[in-house]
Amino acid sequence: ETGVTQSPTHLIKTRGQQVTLRCSSQSGHNTVSWYQQALGQGPQFIFQYYREEENGRGNFPPRFSGLQFPNYSSELNVNALELDDSALYLCASSSRDGTYEQYFGPGTRLTVT
Amino acid sequence: QKEVEQDPGPLSVPEGAIVSLNCTYSNSAFQYFMWYRQYSRKGPELLMYTYSSGNKEDGRFTAQVDKSSKYISLFIRDSQPSDSATYLCAMLKAAGNKLTFGGGTRVLVKP
Numbered sequence: 738e739t740g741v742t743q744s745p746t747h748l749i750k751t752r753g754q755q756v757t758l759r760c761s762s763q764s765g766h767n768t769v770s771w772y773q774q775a776l777g778q779g780p781q782f783i784f785q786y787y788r789e790e791e792n793g794r795g796n797f798p799p800r801f802s803g804l805q806f807p808n809y810s811s812e813l814n815v816n817a818l819e820l821d822d823s824a825l826y827l828c829a830s831s832s833r834d835g836t837y838e839q840y841f842g843p844g845t846r847l848t849v850t
Numbered sequence: 851q852k853e854v855e856q857d858p859g860p861l862s863v864p865e866g867a868i869v870s871l872n873c874t875y876s877n878s879a880f881q882y883f884m885w886y887r888q889y890s891r892k893g894p895e896l897l898m899y900t901y902s903s904g905n906k907e908d909g910r911f912t913a914q915v916d917k918s919s920k921y922i923s924l925f926i927r928d929s930q931p932s933d934s935a936t937y938l939c940a941m942l943k944a945a946g947n948k949l950t951f952g953g954g955t956r957v958l959v960k961p
Contacts, residue, residue: 741893743893768947770947770948770949772949777858777953777954778953778954779854779856779938779940779951779952779953779954780894780938780949780951781951782948782949782950785947785948787947792947793947793948795948827893827894829949836942836946836947837882837884837899837901837942838896838899839896839949840896841886841893841894841895841896842893843892843893844892844893846891
């Protein structure tokens with residue numbers, strides 16, 4: 738069984754640029770959630786995708802957007818990067834009827850300068 | 851006020867001691883309660899989840915939920931240096947999709 742994978746591992750961007758982060762869900766899982774974890778804090782829910790549609794969104798502006806593909810993999814896009822976007826971005830996968838069992842990937846560490 | 855509160859620590863214990871962690875919450879709609887372990891620069895790893903109130907045991911780990919007090923606990927018996935990590939509690943409403951996390955407690959088990 739393959740776990741959740743994310744790419745890239747690290748990324749450095751300049752304020753105002755755009756970034757795309759990628760996630761492959763665990764085998765058998767059709768739901769992907771994205772979280773932002775600032776240093777020293779717990780993860781904050783960004784949004785969730787199920788059957789290629791957004792299925793709930795946290796308190797993040799529209800410049801945070803996502804996609805889910807037919808193979809259940811997902812992308813997180815962030816436009817007009819701000820310094821406060823520097824964080825660890827985590828992807829979690831789950832089966833639709835087991836959303837309480839969310840399994841996380843290793844994360845992508847984004848630094849905005 | 852945050853929905854889920856967790857003491858940031860650090861909590862330092864000698865090897866073999868019992869580690870006691872807890873979270874309090876304010877939203878009575880939470881029905882599922884999870885504990886994650888996160889090593890430095892890694893993603894969170896699901897340790898246990900509990901539905902509603904009660905206790906659950908898995909090896910050296912015991913999770914307790916007291917919904918009347920809005921208080922959850924995780925106990926780690928016979929702690930090992932490899933247990934040194936940040937422990938995150940997380941909660942979910944019934945039919946919900948969003949995990950709400952505490953800020954995490956850093957634990958250090960000294961040999």
